[in-house]
Amino acid sequence: MLELSRRNLMTGGAAAAAAVTTAPLILAAANAQAAGGAVSPLTGVYAYKMGDAEIIQVFDGARTFPIPDNFIVNLSKEETAKAYAAQYMPAGQLTITFSPLIVKVGGKTIAIDTGNGLGANAATKGAVGNARHSMAAAGIDPKSVDIVLISHFHSDHINGLKNADGSPAYPNAQIMVPSVEQAFWTDESNASKANGPNKGNFAGVKKTMDGLKTTPFDAGKEVAPGITAVATPGHTPGHTSFVIASGNKSVMVQGDVTNHPGVFMPNPGWHLMFDNDAQTAEATRRKVYDMASADKMPIIGYHFPFPSAGFVEKSGTGYRLVQVHALS
Structure with a gap:
């Protein structure tokens, strides 16, 4: 049984360091950002302080493609197209964005997911696989990364673990x-x-993970300074989210609990074709967003439009995302 609540989110080492609070995040522009704006389209970097932690969202890119059959498996293709058209996407197409994360806390530099990778960057002519370029713009050398936390094994989250030539992208992590x-x-x-x-996906996992030394972890444990793993299954069997806590503030990095928030948050019962267990994914989605809305806990979504952080509010029978804005 999935048990998701404010109390058990904070079990483990993070509880001693911080408690969930309703205080809003205070955002500040990163060094790599353009003057006068929180987001520079040239660097794909959005950074802010949260307590003693620095959170740096790095844009990996976006893909726009024709809507596949059964993309929302319990909705017709026509109704699916209407849902994406309502988000002002080109007729019959959809766009998915990708945003990994870098956290600097407790003297450690921690990456949460890695993007599509430099191989995909070359194959897509720069549409995706830009996380490393965004990291460079933020002054982050992959050799300086101490820990890489993976939410799940879909290719857009793990392929950045290797360089285009197959060598480790984070050799010291x-x-x-x-x-x-x-x-x-x-x-x-x-x-x-x-x-x-x-x-x-099995063949892709084998290709990416072969030759890499990994450390498995269990949910409910502190996996890095101030970062607790939370089981959020359904999208994949071991899909995991992370709560970052520092001082009296916290934020949930929700991975793929949902895809595009404008489509799936108002309709949490719609099932994405990539959700391996759709019923469990829906139950997880509702529990995460019920908690986030009740506690006013900000969340970061891997596939949310960049910058990818916001607050969840209940809306009708579903939810809506109120994205954050920069405060200087």
Whole structure:
């Protein structure tokens, strides 16, 4: 049974360091940002302080493509197209953005997910795979990263672990992965338990993870200074979110609890084709957003429009995202 609440989110080492608060985040422009704005389209960097932690969102890019059949599996393709058109996307198409995270806290530099990777950057002519370029703009050398936390094993989250030539992208980092996630995707016999879009993920996981030393972790534990892992399954069996806590402030890094917030947050019962267990993913979504809205806890979404942080409010039978704005 999924148990998600303010209390058990903060179990483990992070509880001693901080408690959830309703105080808003105070945002400040990063050095790499353009004067007069919080986001520079040239650097893809958005940074702010939260207590003693510095959070740096690095834009990996965006893909626009024709809406696949069954993209929302319990909605017709026509209704799906209307939902994305309502977000002012080109007719019959959708856009997905990708935003990994860098956290500097407790003397450590921590990456949360890695983007599509430099190989994808070349293959897509710069549409995605820009996280490393954004890190460079923020003055972050991948060799300086101490820990990489992986939320789940989909390619847009793990492919950045390697350079285009297959060498480790973070050569000095401890690569930490959810134990449930690792056990599922590294056992090819589990392909029978994966839905259609996920069956092909096993080969990609093998290619990316081969040769990398990983450290598995369990949910409910502090996995880095002030960062607690939270089980949020459904999108994948071991999908994990993270709560970053510093001082009396906290934020949840929700990974892929939902995809585009303008489409799925008002309609939490809509099921994305990439959610391996749609019913569990929906239950997770509702529990996470009920908690976030009740506690006024800000969240960061990997596929939220950049910059990818905001607050959740209940709206009708679903939710809406109120994205944050820079405060100088």
